[in-house]
Amino acid sequence: MPYQDYNWVALFILAGIAFTGVALLVAWLIRPSRIAFSKLTTYECGEEPQYTAWIRYNPRFYVIAIIFLVFDVDVVFMFPWASAYKILLFGIPYHFEAIGLPAFGEMFIFLVILLLGWLFAWKKGAFEWV
Amino acid sequence: MSPADLIAIYFYFFAALAILGALGVVVLRNIFHSVLSMIVCLFAVAGFFVLLNAEFLAAVQVIIYVGAIMVLIIFAILLSTRIMRRDIVQTNAYVLPGIIVSLAFLVTTFFVIISTRFVEDYHVPFYPAWLAEASEKLDNTMIVGWSLMATYSLPFEIASILLLMALIGGVVLAHRKEDD
Numbered sequence: 001m002p003y004q005d006y007n008w009v010a011l012f013i014l015a016g017i018a019f020t021g022v023a024l025l026v027a028w029l030i031r032p033s034r035i036a037f038s039k040l041t042t043y044e045c046g047e048e049p050q051y052t053a054w055i056r057y058n059p060r061f062y063v064i065a066i067i068f069l070v071f072d073v074d075v076v077f078m079f080p081w082a083s084a085y086k087i088l089l090f091g092i093p094y095h096f097e098a099i100g101l102p103a104f105g106e107m108f109i110f111l112v113i114l115l116l117g118w119l120f121a122w123k124k125g126a127f128e129w130v
Numbered sequence: 131m132s133p134a135d136l137i138a139i140y141f142y143f144f145a146a147l148a149i150l151g152a153l154g155v156v157v158l159r160n161i162f163h164s165v166l167s168m169i170v171c172l173f174a175v176a177g178f179f180v181l182l183n184a185e186f187l188a189a190v191q192v193i194i195y196v197g198a199i200m201v202l203i204i205f206a207i208l209l210s211t212r213i214m215r216r217d218i219v220q221t222n223a224y225v226l227p228g229i230i231v232s233l234a235f236l237v238t239t240f241f242v243i244i245s246t247r248f249v250e251d252y253h254v255p256f257y258p259a260w261l262a263e264a265s266e267k268l269d270n271t272m273i274v275g276w277s278l279m280a281t282y283s284l285p286f287e288i289a290s291i292l293l294l295m296a297l298i299g300g301v302v303l304a305h306r307k308e309d310d
Contacts, residue, residue, distance in 0.1 A: 004133070006180060010140070054162075057208040059304065065205045066300030070293050072198040076190055077278070077289065084275025087268070095260060096276050103279045106286065113290040117297035126301050 063126040067118070074114055081107050137181060144177035165203055172196050186271040 042049045081088075081103070091098030121127070151171025155164045172195045179188035278286050 006140075007136070056210070057205075059209055062205055062209055063301055063304045065201055066304060067297065069198045069202060070297040070300075072193060072201075073293055074290075076193050077286065079189060079193070080186060080271050080275030080278060082275070083269065084272040084279070087272055087276055088279055092268075095263075096273075097280065099276075099279055106279055106283050109287060110290040113287070113294050114297070117294040117301075120298055121301045124301050124305055126305070 063121070067121055067126065070114065070117065074111075077110065078107065140177065141181055144174045144181070147171075147177070148174035161207055162204075165200065165207060168203075169196055169200050172200070183270070185269055186274050189271065 042053070085103070087096050088099045088103040148171050151167050151169075151174060154167030155171065158164045158167055172191065176188045176191040176196070179185070179191055
């Protein structure tokens, strides 16, 4: 990506910040300010919130985090593969030879190996909640 | 405004963001807020990578550091610290060692910077001409992807086995604790 294109990325970031700021500012300007205790509690779909949210969490969430980590790293490998898929299929003369279908196969093997781990976690009951 | 000015503006923006984030990690009293501040710092580093034309590194920085590593640290805090009790008490017991270590780091960094010959000083390209020509047309992410498939396909598959080992190891270890 030529570096000029990053100005658009910067514009998106600025627009995001401005949008949030303007929305909060307008809400602050037009809203009435009548503070009540029940308004300041966490919105919980009709349930009365109890105690604080700052507690130790159940360790079973940790397994989910580990599985997320592995597939997050997997995305790091998939992302250059996907963005190079065109030159993998067709190649660029003198610079990059075309690889063709094996490029698909290599990623398939990669994902199948990871799928084994996912099946292991499933069999082990990592996704069961009750 | 010339492109160089714009790049300088971006650089100072990301530098300020990184320093503020790093300060927040140290100064904030709630350890969870420190982690959120660290995310800001690591994200600013991704901005540096973009400025250095290392787009793939920037993406990896966001995916691995901002995504994976910070999730791991947040989970470590959620699962271990009693964050509800009180904020972590900050003590200044290590002021003198802290000053010595950071001064030593500052001096070392300073001497490394002034003694390094940067790319501009060499007047010779670091990589072959065909690669320079190709990278005019291609992202370096594409070149990384092509080399993963063509040149380094075996390490690529081995990486998936490494990930499989990490997944199985993590699930086995985390589950043993739950059975107790």
